[in-house]
Amino acid sequence: MAGMTMIKAVNSALDVALQNDPLTCVFGEDTGYFGGVFGCTGGLQEKHGKNRVFDTPINEAAIIAMAIGMASNGMRPVAEIQFADYIFPGLDQIISELTRIPYRSAGQFLMPVTIRTPCGGGIYGGQTHSMSPEAFFTHIPGLRVVMPSNPYDAKGLLLASIECDDPVIFFEPKRLYNGPFDGDPDKPALAWSGHEKGEVPEEHYTVPLGKADIVRSGSELTVLAYGTMVHVALESVRVAGMDAEVIDLRSLMPYDMETIAASVNKTGRCVVLHEAPRTSGFGAELIAQIQEDCFYALEAPVLRVTGWDTPYPHAHEWAYFPGQTRVIRALKQVMEG
Amino acid sequence: MAGMTMIKAVNSALDVALQNDPLTCVFGEDTGYFGGVFGCTGGLQEKHGKNRVFDTPINEAAIIAMAIGMASNGMRPVAEIQFADYIFPGLDQIISELTRIPYRSAGQFLMPVTIRTPCGGGIYGGQTHSMSPEAFFTHIPGLRVVMPSNPYDAKGLLLASIECDDPVIFFEPKRLYNGPFDGDPDKPALAWSGHEKGEVPEEHYTVPLGKADIVRSGSELTVLAYGTMVHVALESVRVAGMDAEVIDLRSLMPYDMETIAASVNKTGRCVVLHEAPRTSGFGAELIAQIQEDCFYALEAPVLRVTGWDTPYPHAHEWAYFPGQTRVIRALKQVMEG
Amino acid sequence: MQRINDNNPLGFHVPEPSARPEEQPDFSHIRLSDAGAIARPPVDCDPAITHETSCDLIRVLDDDGKANGPWDPKLSATHLREALALMCLTRAYDDRMFKLQRQGKMSFYVKALGEEAVAIAAARAMNSEDMMFPSYRQQGILFARNRDMVEMMCHCISNSKDNLKGRQLPIHYTWAEGNFFSISGNLGTQFPQAVGWAMAAQAKGETAIAASWVGDGTTAEGDFHAALTLANVYRAPVILNVVNNQWAISSFAGIASGAQPSFAARGIGYGIPGLRVDGNDYLALFAATKWAAERARSGLGATLIESVTYRGESHSTSDDPGRYRPKDEWKSWPLGDPILRLQQHLIALGEWGEKRQQELETAQAEQVRLAYKEATSFGTLREGPLAPTSTIFDDLFVEQPWHLRRQRQDLGV
Amino acid sequence: MQRINDNNPLGFHVPEPSARPEEQPDFSHIRLSDAGAIARPPVDCDPAITHETSCDLIRVLDDDGKANGPWDPKLSATHLREALALMCLTRAYDDRMFKLQRQGKMSFYVKALGEEAVAIAAARAMNSEDMMFPSYRQQGILFARNRDMVEMMCHCISNSKDNLKGRQLPIHYTWAEGNFFSISGNLGTQFPQAVGWAMAAQAKGETAIAASWVGDGTTAEGDFHAALTLANVYRAPVILNVVNNQWAISSFAGIASGAQPSFAARGIGYGIPGLRVDGNDYLALFAATKWAAERARSGLGATLIESVTYRGESHSTSDDPGRYRPKDEWKSWPLGDPILRLQQHLIALGEWGEKRQQELETAQAEQVRLAYKEATSFGTLREGPLAPTSTIFDDLFVEQPWHLRRQRQDLGV
Numbered sequence A, B: 001m002a003g004m005t006m007i008k009a010v011n012s013a014l015d016v017a018l019q020n021d022p023l024t025c026v027f028g029e030d031t032g033y034f035g036g037v038f039g040c041t042g043g044l045q046e047k048h049g050k051n052r053v054f055d056t057p058i059n060e061a062a063i064i065a066m067a068i069g070m071a072s073n074g075m076r077p078v079a080e081i082q083f084a085d086y087i088f089p090g091l092d093q094i095i096s097e098l099t100r101i102p103y104r105s106a107g108q109f110l111m112p113v114t115i116r117t118p119c120g121g122g123i124y125g126g127q128t129h130s131m132s133p134e135a136f137f138t139h140i141p142g143l144r145v146v147m148p149s150n151p152y153d154a155k156g157l158l159l160a161s162i163e164c165d166d167p168v169i170f171f172e173p174k175r176l177y178n179g180p181f182d183g184d185p186d187k188p189a190l191a192w193s194g195h196e197k198g199e200v201p202e203e204h205y206t207v208p209l210g211k212a213d214i215v216r217s218g219s220e221l222t223v224l225a226y227g228t229m230v231h232v233a234l235e236s237v238r239v240a241g242m243d244a245e246v247i248d249l250r251s252l253m254p255y256d257m258e259t260i261a262a263s264v265n266k267t268g269r270c271v272v273l274h275e276a277p278r279t280s281g282f283g284a285e286l287i288a289q290i291q292e293d294c295f296y297a298l299e300a301p302v303l304r305v306t307g308w309d310t311p312y313p314h315a316h317e318w319a320y321f322p323g324q325t326r327v328i329r330a331l332k333q334v335m336e337g
Numbered sequence C, D: 001m002q003r004i005n006d007n008n009p010l011g012f013h014v015p016e017p018s019a020r021p022e023e024q025p026d027f028s029h030i031r032l033s034d035a036g037a038i039a040r041p042p043v044d045c046d047p048a049i050t051h052e053t054s055c056d057l058i059r060v061l062d063d064d065g066k067a068n069g070p071w072d073p074k075l076s077a078t079h080l081r082e083a084l085a086l087m088c089l090t091r092a093y094d095d096r097m098f099k100l101q102r103q104g105k106m107s108f109y110v111k112a113l114g115e116e117a118v119a120i121a122a123a124r125a126m127n128s129e130d131m132m133f134p135s136y137r138q139q140g141i142l143f144a145r146n147r148d149m150v151e152m153m154c155h156c157i158s159n160s161k162d163n164l165k166g167r168q169l170p171i172h173y174t175w176a177e178g179n180f181f182s183i184s185g186n187l188g189t190q191f192p193q194a195v196g197w198a199m200a201a202q203a204k205g206e207t208a209i210a211a212s213w214v215g216d217g218t219t220a221e222g223d224f225h226a227a228l229t230l231a232n233v234y235r236a237p238v239i240l241n242v243v244n245n246q247w248a249i250s251s252f253a254g255i256a257s258g259a260q261p262s263f264a265a266r267g268i269g270y271g272i273p274g275l276r277v278d279g280n281d282y283l284a285l286f287a288a289t290k291w292a293a294e295r296a297r298s299g300l301g302a303t304l305i306e307s308v309t310y311r312g313e314s315h316s317t318s319d320d321p322g323r324y325r326p327k328d329e330w331k332s333w334p335l336g337d338p339i340l341r342l343q344q345h346l347i348a349l350g351e352w353g354e355k356r357q358q359e360l361e362t363a364q365a366e367q368v369r370l371a372y373k374e375a376t377s378f379g380t381l382r383e384g385p386l387a388p389t390s391t392i393f394d395d396l397f398v399e400q401p402w403h404l405r406r407q408r409q410d411l412g413v
């Protein structure tokens, strides 16, 4: 065990993967010598060589197409997209190719590709360094969508993603890279050191895909969250003094409906949180399925607390971010409902 | 009034727009001399000149970027993407540019761009000529999403879209181009001639954006549909002999929550239909909002009948298409719930 | 502000083809070279010197069917007869399948009529372990690699033996065993993937190379640029082919090429040598692919080959070319018919004749007929049997997750 | 199958820069030409003949600060002094803003250090009604077009007078009035948009042309290809600029250029002439832009101009260049500093001197200081006032729809 930030945990997962499988390689914009703009691939080129950890031209479609081509030739590529906001030039390669090739070839070509990309706001990144585009990806058949909320899960989930023969998109909430964030920008920044989930084994381990984590048990209501919002949820629940069950989804697709339904059937109330815009966000999917599977247990409408249906505004970042005030209001509202 | 197919109605709308506004132009792959692979732009080049109706290179990003550039120079471009399946190379220009420019320029540059594209299955088009990707677009802030279900609406909505200063994506369900389709592939194909909504004025008119159409009133339950599924809904309701209210959404974003809520509050039961894959499809958004706004009126869970979470399989098209059998089953189930 | 006005079109420029329906075909814009006229640079040449090879036309066969010049690959008569047979087989297969589609036996078909040499020459100039990332018009590769015709047909009619379980439109073959990638319905996507495959071969220290094909129209897609950029930067062992068959559905090649009629010339700006080849000349095509393959195998990187040919048939079974080009345009095509030209060459060599050609055609027609008969014994799209319906939920994830299981159960399969 | 092994890297090829931290800077790969050595083709030349102009380096100013050869635009001393002042103003502004960012006054900043000539020369060689689609490193255009500096700063500190209502990261200016498009944070997207704008100008029969800029790294994006393809096909009156400042964050230009170091050379394959210009030579840049503008206005279409320069500062305030390149690399840059070179020229002409330079710098520092003082009087990012919070829901739709109204109410604004 070692104290690790989420950056270090991601780095450690990549290091282990490169070590264990000679067919794994790591690439993206600035990921080679420099080690990535957030440092997630730092030191890996030096250690594993520039044939296995290298820079790419600035073309997200090319990055993903290259990963597809490599996978079709038996490799296990891990591609980085510098910011989730910049993934769209590569989206066609994901929708029309990466996720379709195993299907349309009837399994003749598998696509064990992992795409890592930092997402989310809270760093004054403005509208092009803050997006949470996960909902788009949950609507793509054949794609696994993963988002960790802490260093321990980040390493375990990333190794599970890399080792999985399905294509995976792995979102890293950049606001959590250096410490947990409870949604209050005025507090001094927290660090992972000292945090239970900041203790990460140096060696190989995995956290299972498709399994949510009940990060706080409770009986009054269920809060569903992932990424940064997990920490906002925990703190909001604490401040509001509620006996809430907080579930960290970890895998968004396939999501862990079993765990979700068990909780909502128990509590009868639910709030869903995400940073992404509200309309057709992933919260909508969760709510649609919850009301179908848990209808008769529900005592109030399931509420969503989300980003607004606008780009992430730079100066008004904290009016956009679904922080504690809004979360607590929803928690209370759902209890009254 | 004239009998028009949906192809003719689209063509007539473009013709009127080109006639009325010298700043309107129409372009896309094969849209010039040939008049489009479905004929929607047929005859327009001959009539309005090749400076206003022309072919583009095969690059969907270029097509949309060109439209953006033209709009920024005061024009009102109408771009065609040959199949909705092929829009993804252009998605970055839609997400990062078209819909953001008015916002990020604080209104200095408006984007009165209309993107037309045929969508949906039912023509044995296989996985690359059958997609219904509308849900992706409903998650993009600042974009209007429109899908007509008949020639009359097609013309009126298309003219409204072109004349609107907001960017609009206009989906044309290709299975409806030549006639309504009730979901039964074994019946002889129907034609628009004789259909009430196949009677279309030759001149200018608009159908308002953002307004749903109650295509059948009823009191027992509400069926929400758009595009091809409107016809499947109507026929299923008829076959099942139910007193259902069938709502044709027409505009998906912004959608007409007022009409939807009024209906669901009245009936207490609701089924949502779409051809697109289920998970994170647009049905999820509708259900999430309905259960929030109409919770206490609901007597059963809102059900979705949708395409599966797979690409559109070629040979098993009819096992994928959410046809009458599945719709009727859901109608019954929601009545029992 | 001046308004748009048809009478005053000002500077707006949209390229137009030389002839539209009812007009005289006109190919005077096609820049021809004499057979044998273009020098063959060494494979380790500086890409910058390939202006001639990329802007003029590399041709070996002259009008009399004689082979000329430095690009003559000097193939044996046996090789040439095999090549001819493969081109004829492609055409025989296409003819029958196209007709069957018209009869409603399958949903879609695409012919390679007039450009059969492109695929056959490339496939034969490469090795069987080399990986192919074709577009939908290189079915010839499958014949050249001896794929079972019955299997090909089973795919096209989506029956119970379709190796793609009915999931793909006809002619979107996949054949991993034969190193033939999954054909995409999305234009151009396979171009940069081929580069990725080639990079992996490099990384693994293998010797196989990759090749990919796009059409003239498809060069406009961003993925074309992605492929050239990757291939250049990583010096990948890949052959990038543009099949310039003059048309992209209804758009003539000028809607992609604009003022620069050579697509091969695009390569040079990316540090990639360009070869512009008579696409109806089997010998020239074979030689060009050999050159590129040797370059790739020597660690020198990619080559961009443009095959100048003509799409003899409609784009697919879904369009009528009479609506956008002169009906008989193909007849005026200055590079002729690739099959006739190779025949003429063999005849000139004294290695072929009318009779052998007729025997070949008869035998192939029978082969295709029998194959179709056998294929239909495994079902057809309309009448079945198809792959089991439950298979529509397979192959998305290595293990079927709960949501697909539920959906399968919902469908009752 | 052979496995990857560090000891046996086989054919895998990844370009490497000539020097990394702690190593000696080395620019021997930069192909220089003598000032005045490159011929100036007529603007209606065939793009195919622009190999020399696109692969060698168009230079006017020699080492002694003398102007040479056919590209000398023969500008007046007054013009040159203005140009110098604008470049100095860019630098003075950048310096102060960069420092203020370090002090936490704004969230982000990007300098144009070392490449100031690129934007100023282009802006001055074009007309004020011409439309600019810049990247984030052409702030000089705003100075050349006399944008109010206080307004620029109000945007950067996102205060109540920010004309973008605080919605954009600093330096992502928009100024419609000054024909300056909305800068995107997404690389390359504006390149094909500029072509669309130019096509609209054509369609409307107007005389204005457009220009756009991307960096060396950004040439790899698909939108670069989209722009060249559109510009070629529609013969659009647009100037497409590549600012090759040797670095794209931590990646050297070779990660985009591969074996073909000239980005200007890409144009030829698209039927677009290429000009490769000493990017630190104001005279050469001005002349190149003039040439391209004349070509565009004559209905001859686009030009691709590569400005060869060096990014003197970090990529932005977010990175430390000492981690990926030699700290003093800029000092070895063979094309020097664009400001010093223009100064030297003016001094050689007897039109400038130490003292005037010092006066200029003092005055500009004061101008910037005062402007910042005034800007802060309208608020700052951290302390406000900002645009009213309710504005975050504006400008998405012409009329605010129900869902945004609800969200605004939910936020209580």
Ligand SMILES: Cc1ncc(C[n+]2csc(CCOP(=O)(O)OP(=O)(O)O)c2C)c(N)n1
Pocket: B029, B058, B082, B086, B089, C137, C185, C186, C187, C214, C215, C216, C217, C218, C219, C243, C245, C247, C248, C249, C311, C315
């Ligand atoms: C991304 C994408 N855009 C559009 C299409 C529709 N489409 C299919 S084939 C075709 C024309 C292709 O022409 P070309 O590249 O010249 O190839 P050819 O058919 O002549 O072999 C078009 C536009 C598509 N399949 N994919």
Ligand SMILES: Cc1ncc(C[n+]2csc(CCOP(=O)(O)OP(=O)(O)O)c2C)c(N)n1
Pocket: A029, A058, A082, A086, A089, D137, D185, D186, D187, D214, D215, D216, D217, D218, D219, D243, D245, D247, D248, D249, D311, D315
């Ligand atoms: C689509 C996209 N991908 C990645 C990025 C992240 N990014 C911002 S600037 C940059 C480097 C650009 O380098 P270059 O084009 O050379 O321009 P320069 O900064 O040198 O002016 C990168 C990778 C982005 N902004 N947009």
Ligand SMILES: [Mg+2]
Pocket: C215, C216, C217, C243, C244, C245, C246, C247, C248, C249, C311
């Ligand atoms: Mg073609």
Ligand SMILES: [Mg+2]
Pocket: D215, D216, D217, D243, D244, D245, D246, D247, D248, D249, D311
């Ligand atoms: Mg750069």
